[in-house]
Amino acid sequence: MKLNSKIKTIDIVNSPVPLVVNLSGKFEISYANHFTEDQDLVNLISELYIDDSILNININLELSYKSECGRCLSKKANKMKKSRLFKLNIDVENDYEINFDREYVDIEPFISEIIIDNLDRLYICSNKCxxxxxxxxxxxxxxxxxxxxxxxxxxxxxxxxxxxx
Ligand SMILES: [Zn+2]
Ligand SMILES: [Zn+2]
Structure with a gap:
């Protein structure tokens, strides 16, 4: 199933302690010569809390994906394990379109950013390929x-x- 990356805004606002969510599902990627197939999943734990006007989103993710060599087109299965903390001022507009007036906070753009920042622009299976x-x-x-x-x-x-x- 496709990853449901939407978290109820009210759950974040009302939680007395950081809200922890465990998510798992398919997350489609097609970037440079990296891609996901049907059996590739992302598993993540995200912690969300508001401190003054700052929304803190901590994401720990594990992703399986495939890479295709740019020269010989051979495919390789890969795994990525990364984490990052995002801080957003919710009183001003942001590039992630997070707005507490909406019913949901969608963490999809943060997940994409972590993944893309950790993929090579050009994957080659070996320098000797x-x-x-x-x-x-x-x-x-x-x-x-x-x-x-x-x-x-x-x-x-x-x-x-x-x-x-
Ligand atoms: Zn190759
Ligand atoms: Zn030939």
Whole structure:
């Protein structure tokens, strides 16, 4: 099931101690060459409390996701474990569209921010990754195809290289 990231505003306001919520579900990600599949879940514990006009949102999350190598397209399953504390002044407008006049506080943008900040912009399985053959598409880490050799022989200029100039 999709993660329900909405928390009732009144529960936060009325709680005499920090409100603790445990959430679990699917959280769709598609960023650079990282993505989630059906079985990938996020599990998180969030603590919310107001101190003067500051809403404190502490999030501890664990996420499973996949990364695809930018060169050879091989997929790898990954896990991320991160936490962060956000502080928001609820008396002024904020980028997260948190407004205590609304029924719910949606912590989705905070979850996204933690995840995206911890993903590489370009994932490569290894610095030595040879990528895919541009002709036959083989993964050159696994197979040594003959495309390059064949291509040189068939090139109209290849005979030139055999001449002594
Ligand atoms: Zn690779
Ligand atoms: Zn090839």
């Amino acid at each position: 040879k990528g895919l053959c541009g002709i036959c598409g083989s993964n050159m880490n696994k197979i040594k195809c003959n495309c390059e050799e064949k291509n040189l022989k068939e090139s109209p200029f290849s005979s030139l290289s055999q001449l002594d100039l």
